[in-house]
Amino acid sequence: MNTAHTVGIIGGGQLARMMYEAAIGLDLAVRLLAEAPDVSAARVVRDVTVGDCADPATVKGFAAGCDVITFDHEHGPTGLLAGLEAAGLAVRPGPAALVHAQDKRLMRERLGGELGLPCPAWRVCADAGELRAFGDRTGWPVVAKASRGGYDGHGVWRLDGPDDVGIPFAESLPVSAGGPVAVIGEEFVDFTRELSVIVVRGLDGRALSYPVSETVQAGGVCVETTTPVPGMSEDRKNAIQALGLRIADALGVVGLLAVELMERPDGGVVVNELAMRPHNTGHWTIDGAVTSQFENHLRAVVGLPLGSTAARAPWCTMRNVLGGRSADSAGDFAHVAAADPGLRPQFYGKSLRPGRKRGHVTAYGDDCDQVRARARTAAADLMGRPDV
Amino acid sequence: MNTAHTVGIIGGGQLARMMYEAAIGLDLAVRLLAEAPDVSAARVVRDVTVGDCADPATVKGFAAGCDVITFDHEHGPTGLLAGLEAAGLAVRPGPAALVHAQDKRLMRERLGGELGLPCPAWRVCADAGELRAFGDRTGWPVVAKASRGGYDGHGVWRLDGPDDVGIPFAESLPVSAGGPVAVIGEEFVDFTRELSVIVVRGLDGRALSYPVSETVQAGGVCVETTTPVPGMSEDRKNAIQALGLRIADALGVVGLLAVELMERPDGGVVVNELAMRPHNTGHWTIDGAVTSQFENHLRAVVGLPLGSTAARAPWCTMRNVLGGRSADSAGDFAHVAAADPGLRPQFYGKSLRPGRKRGHVTAYGDDCDQVRARARTAAADLMGRPDV
Numbered sequence: 145m146n147t148a149h150t151v152g153i154i155g156g157g158q159l160a161r162m163m164y165e166a167a168i169g170l171d172l173a174v175r176l177l178a179e180a181p182d183v184s185a186a187r188v189v190r191d192v193t194v195g196d197c198a199d200p201a202t203v204k205g206f207a208a209g210c211d212v213i214t215f216d217h218e219h220g221p222t223g224l225l226a227g228l229e230a231a232g233l234a235v236r237p238g239p240a241a242l243v244h245a246q247d248k249r250l251m252r253e254r255l256g257g258e259l260g261l262p263c264p265a266w267r268v269c270a271d272a273g274e275l276r277a278f279g280d281r282t283g284w285p286v287v288a289k290a291s292r293g294g295y296d297g298h299g300v301w302r303l304d305g306p307d308d309v310g311i312p313f314a315e316s317l318p319v320s321a322g323g324p325v326a327v328i329g330e331e332f333v334d335f336t337r338e339l340s341v342i343v344v345r346g347l348d349g350r351a352l353s354y355p356v357s358e359t360v361q362a363g364g365v366c367v368e369t370t371t372p373v374p375g376m377s378e379d380r381k382n383a384i385q386a387l388g389l390r391i392a393d394a395l396g397v398v399g400l401l402a403v404e405l406m407e408r409p410d411g412g413v414v415v416n417e418l419a420m421r422p423h424n425t426g427h428w429t430i431d432g433a434v435t436s437q438f439e440n441h442l443r444a445v446v447g448l449p450l451g452s453t454a455a456r457a458p459w460c461t462m463r464n465v466l467g468g469r470s471a472d473s474a475g476d477f478a479h480v481a482a483a484d485p486g487l488r489p490q491f492y493g494k495s496l497r498p499g500r501k502r503g504h505v506t507a508y509g510d511d512c513d514q515v516r517a518r519a520r521t522a523a524a525d526l527m528g529r530p531d532v
Numbered sequence: 533m534n535t536a537h538t539v540g541i542i543g544g545g546q547l548a549r550m551m552y553e554a555a556i557g558l559d560l561a562v563r564l565l566a567e568a569p570d571v572s573a574a575r576v577v578r579d580v581t582v583g584d585c586a587d588p589a590t591v592k593g594f595a596a597g598c599d600v601i602t603f604d605h606e607h608g609p610t611g612l613l614a615g616l617e618a619a620g621l622a623v624r625p626g627p628a629a630l631v632h633a634q635d636k637r638l639m640r641e642r643l644g645g646e647l648g649l650p651c652p653a654w655r656v657c658a659d660a661g662e663l664r665a666f667g668d669r670t671g672w673p674v675v676a677k678a679s680r681g682g683y684d685g686h687g688v689w690r691l692d693g694p695d696d697v698g699i700p701f702a703e704s705l706p707v708s709a710g711g712p713v714a715v716i717g718e719e720f721v722d723f724t725r726e727l728s729v730i731v732v733r734g735l736d737g738r739a740l741s742y743p744v745s746e747t748v749q750a751g752g753v754c755v756e757t758t759t760p761v762p763g764m765s766e767d768r769k770n771a772i773q774a775l776g777l778r779i780a781d782a783l784g785v786v787g788l789l790a791v792e793l794m795e796r797p798d799g800g801v802v803v804n805e806l807a808m809r810p811h812n813t814g815h816w817t818i819d820g821a822v823t824s825q826f827e828n829h830l831r832a833v834v835g836l837p838l839g840s841t842a843a844r845a846p847w848c849t850m851r852n853v854l855g856g857r858s859a860d861s862a863g864d865f866a867h868v869a870a871a872d873p874g875l876r877p878q879f880y881g882k883s884l885r886p887g888r889k890r891g892h893v894t895a896y897g898d899d900c901d902q903v904r905a906r907a908r909t910a911a912a913d914l915m916g917r918p919d920v
Contacts, residue, residue, distance in 0.1 A: 503559070
């Protein structure tokens with residue numbers, strides 16, 4: 145098998161940091177293109193280039209020393225990545241796949257249109273009048289989204305009625321180096337809960353799905369996952385895994401694909417968002433699965449066979465640490481570690497800022513309620529708040 | 533709790549490399565004192581000082597930037613480490629404990645003498661005549677060992693009869709910067725198998741034992757461990773764990789202690805060797821235990837509470853990769869990964885040399901024989917040899 149050995153990662157966040165942990169055990173060399181010298185991954189990776197991932201000269205110079213390029217985030221301009229690929233460099237996932245995680249309009253056209261997969265009703269709206277017409281037709285509230293550049297709740301607005309339709313156009317839309325940013329109107333799905341399925345697809349087209357997770361979001365940010373999703377039939381879980389695998393195959397993803405879904409009151413699901421990289425809703429795999437999402441993403445992009453995606457425990461809950469009791473993650477962890485020796489920590493080396501994702505904790509075991517309670521208690525302690 | 537945050541690791545081998553993987557998740561800063569710029573850990577650690585761990589100026593300069601000093605190997609001179617400690621630096625394990633892993637004479641005096649723990653018959657022999665007298669008294673064969681500086685079978689000789697007693701004195705003894713090297717005669721224990729117990733002791737004196745492992749050595753090098761040790765009563769396993777905890781407590785170890793033992797035909801055990809650092813016989817804990825030996829060593833030396841040492845699967849076998857099919861670990865792994873998606877790899881970033889420890893593989897599951905067969909098949913494939 146022809147294996148790439150030097151992996152260039154664009155973006156220096158915690159996803160690159162956790163990929164690095166996995167790369168060490170596989171003996172893959174990592175080069176990091178980081179936005180600043182003190183970002184999460186740049187604090188631990190040996191070979192760091194600091195530069196702008198939207199600058200062609202920077203990215204080309206960086207990529208020249210790598211066997212394959214992959215990503216911590218989706219902000220790399222599609223055209224620039226396509227240029228690298230045209231020049232013979234391996235970019236995985238390739239820009240033709242990645243654009244569906246960068247551009248919600250293209251994603252909806254492909255998934256909801258061509259592939260006929262379950263999506264909310266949606267429409268690109270050129271102005272407030274079109275957005276009002278969309279809302280009047282599908283019913284209020286509606287959700288407005290910037291087609292590009294949004295993340296963690298930024299670039300998403302809930303519009304309660306016709307009076308709100310000016311908001312997305314009055315606020316400055318996210319800036320995207322990747323392409324034009326449009327406003328999309330989407331049906332407001334009154335979901336019972338949110339779900340995620342993580343799929344990994346290898347260079348040879350073989351793909352595996354991790355078990356489906358229930359996810360909890362607050363203010364657009366993931367705060368918790370529980371795996372497997374409680375209270376769902378095996379048939380439904382299998383259908384969601386098949387949906388994830390179908391999307392990965394149709395889009396030609398190489399590496400990780402995270403499919404975020406909303407569950408309707410009748411049990412049906414619609415696709416909410418896609419990401420093509422290790423994903424917050426897959427952090428549980430570090431301690432909860434045979435092969436972590438980070439290792440499997442690397443295996444896929446370098447051309448190695450994938451590792452087992454099986455769960456290692458009946459129940460696994462991951463809880464994000466947002467903000468923190470203090471700037472001292474390891475010190476704060478002392479209390480939690482004393483109370484729960486089985487709790488698994490992962491800290492990202494980030495300075496303290498309210499609401500910032502600075503780490504996560506994972507609990508696993510035989511009882512769903514107990515596992516969830518352990519993760520919540522630990523995260524609340526690390527965040528300096530009373531238990532949720 | 534007063535937690536140290538910058539850990540200085542003396543020695544750049546694979547143990548430091550695997551400690552680094554664990555340090556990232558705990559958000560501990562690591563500084564590495566490596567013997568050369570291209571050794572195993574120096575290839576991945578961000579903050580590397582290249583220098584000689586026996587040079588006082590080098591070690592003092594290195595230590596000044598660290599909150600606590602710990603070890604990848606035991607070659608740091610006891611006097612130099614004691615000097616650091618006297619100057620107020622935290623050295624863990626401290627030199628007063630560490631010397632028992634460096635000097636087999638002191639170890640035997642303490643364990644076999646003062647503590648009355650089961651050891652082989654032994655004697656320091658000043659010359660060949662004393663060694664012959666020892667052998668004539670205890671019976672041949674005998675084992676001769678250099679008291680300091682030996683590792684992986686170096687500095688250990690099996691002497692079959694009186695004619696061999698000149699060998700240890702004729703061969704050059706290992707060099708040790710730590711202190712004088714004597715020849716020790718030891719009873720040859722005709723063991724049925726070898727065992728290991730890994731204990732971790734925290735800064736507060738609390739200690740935990742991992743389950744007891746059966747180990748297989750070839751040519752003085754560990755090649756395999758299976759955990760828990762098969763075919764042993766719970767009482768005996770508990771007694772061995774208690775023995776490990778007693779030694780850690782008596783010697784005041786902070787961090788990992790590996791106790792290697794030999795099992796006699798009657799089921800009794802004797803202590804063979806001690807190590808005070810993460811140990812080859814504990815590599816299974818990365819995938820097989822809740823908290824790895826590397827994470828627990830770091831937790832101990834920085835003053836964090838210890839993580840659970842419980843096993844995660846009924847059976848776990850680790851097999852070393854010695855030498856290799858080629859210099860390309862990741863590429864060679866493709867075959868193994870395709871055949872066994874549940875197999876866990878760990879490669880050390882070392883160039884190819886016959887017999888060199890270049891990585892290990894771990895299998896776990898419900899059936900001891902199957903788990904062992906999977907690990908053996910994978911290691912044999914990676915080593916380019918027919919299955920053992």
